[in-house]
Amino acid sequence: MQYGLLVMGAPYSTVSPHSALRFAHAIIARGHCLAGVFFYHDGVHNASSLMAPPQDELNMCQAWVELHQQHEVALDVCIAAALRRGLMSESEAQRHGKQAFNVAPPFELTGLGQLLELQQRSDRFITFA
Amino acid sequence: MAQSDTLLVVIRHAPHSTNLLREGLDAALVAAAFGQSVHLLFMGQGILALLEEQGSGAPGQKATLPTIEMLEMYDIDQLMVPTKDLHAMHLSHHQLIEGVTLLAPEDVPTLLQQHTQILTF
Amino acid sequence: MILHILTKAPYSSVAQQMQQAIGEADAVLLVEEGVTAALSPSWTAWKAYHSRIYILAEDLLARGLNGIAEANELPVIGMDEFVTLTEKYAQTVTWY
Numbered sequence: 001m002q003y004g005l006l007v008m009g010a011p012y013s014t015v016s017p018h019s020a021l022r023f024a025h026a027i028i029a030r031g032h033c034l035a036g037v038f039f040y041h042d043g044v045h046n047a048s049s050l051m052a053p054p055q056d057e058l059n060m061c062q063a064w065v066e067l068h069q070q071h072e073v074a075l076d077v078c079i080a081a082a083l084r085r086g087l088m089s090e091s092e093a094q095r096h097g098k099q100a101f102n103v104a105p106p107f108e109l110t111g112l113g114q115l116l117e118l119q120q121r122s123d124r125f126i127t128f129a
Numbered sequence: 130m131a132q133s134d135t136l137l138v139v140i141r142h143a144p145h146s147t148n149l150l151r152e153g154l155d156a157a158l159v160a161a162a163f164g165q166s167v168h169l170l171f172m173g174q175g176i177l178a179l180l181e182e183q184g185s186g187a188p189g190q191k192a193t194l195p196t197i198e199m200l201e202m203y204d205i206d207q208l209m210v211p212t213k214d215l216h217a218m219h220l221s222h223h224q225l226i227e228g229v230t231l232l233a234p235e236d237v238p239t240l241l242q243q244h245t246q247i248l249t250f
Numbered sequence: 251m252i253l254h255i256l257t258k259a260p261y262s263s264v265a266q267q268m269q270q271a272i273g274e275a276d277a278v279l280l281v282e283e284g285v286t287a288a289l290s291p292s293w294t295a296w297k298a299y300h301s302r303i304y305i306l307a308e309d310l311l312a313r314g315l316n317g318i319a320e321a322n323e324l325p326v327i328g329m330d331e332f333v334t335l336t337e338k339y340a341q342t343v344t345w346y
Contacts, residue, residue, distance in 0.1 A: 008149075016257070019257075019281060022329065023329070026329040030330070041152050081152060111159070112155060115156065116156075116160050119248070120246070125342070126336060126344070127248070127255075127342070128344065129346040173267050174263075214270075237270050238272060238273035239273070241252055242273050245340070245341065249344060249346075
């Protein structure tokens with residue numbers, strides 16, 4: 001089956017991204033396809049490459065990147081929710097005259113249309129918030 | 130009513146608290162802009178988004194009412210509230226904006242079953 | 251058929267909202283803070299949704315509540331069965 005996930009909690013504030021990641025590995029282990037993870041609301045913080053948790057804590061951004069590298073899971077981030085919260089790709093940083101950026105591939109800043117599209121093409125769609 | 134291609138957005142969070150309400154309404158508006166039919170269910174604190182007399186909030190906190198009033202332009206005209214939740218909030222129908230449908234308790238599970246696409250905010 | 255996923259405590263307002271929305275063919279999974287329902291064997295949902303309400307082992311273990319869940323004979327399931335539930339129920343609604 002094809003799965004899609006929606007993550008709306010920030011790492012290190014809520015446990016929901018951790019629950020989502022654990023579930024992602026469980027469905028893949030079962031042999032299902034995880035088509036994509038969409039990050040919305042405070043979930044956009046998962047995409048920050050500048051997060052620097054202590055060494056004995058999971059780096060959530062890195063964990064999502066590894067999920068993508070191992071299983072080609074698309075990582076889409078709502079652009080409106082991201083920009084509001086200071087999550088910038090290199091091109092958006094330039095466009096908004098910012099000196100730094102913290103969102104890099106495989107995370108992609110994209111519109112809410114992608115969320116709806118992911119939900120429509122997934123056999124199963126699960127929210128973690 | 131066949132709802133197989135209709136998105137149900139459940140709003141459970143109030144204005145001027147978290148940004149979930151605003152971002153939930155954004156999702157509803159985008160879906161409608163893409164031509165999808167959208168229904169809205171307001172539960173618990175989310176009902177406060179429908180109060181006629183609400184305004185803008187602390188500095189920079191935009192009012193929600195203009196967005197609610199915009200829904201109709203996007204053909205989102207099904208705004209539903211469980212009667213039980215309305216009473217639990219000590220509110221009555223006439224304090225809400227026009228065009229809200231009240232749901233009896235048994236209608237709530239039925240509404241969810243009728244939609245294959247549901248998002249909760 | 252909907253799988254309702256509750257992430258908050260059993261006596262929270264969101265838990266009450268969830269209970270309003272549960273249909274006869276639906277199931278319930280308690281995760282995250284929801285597993286603290288193990289401490290309340292008299293919670294009405296245990297009886298109301300008997301044989302279709304489950305509690306996630308991993309989140310119980312993390313909170314040291316698995317012994318209590320066992321003593322109260324609650325239906326504990328693992329991640330693998332969580333996946334199975336999502337296979338069985340075409341829809342999920344998360345209550346958070």
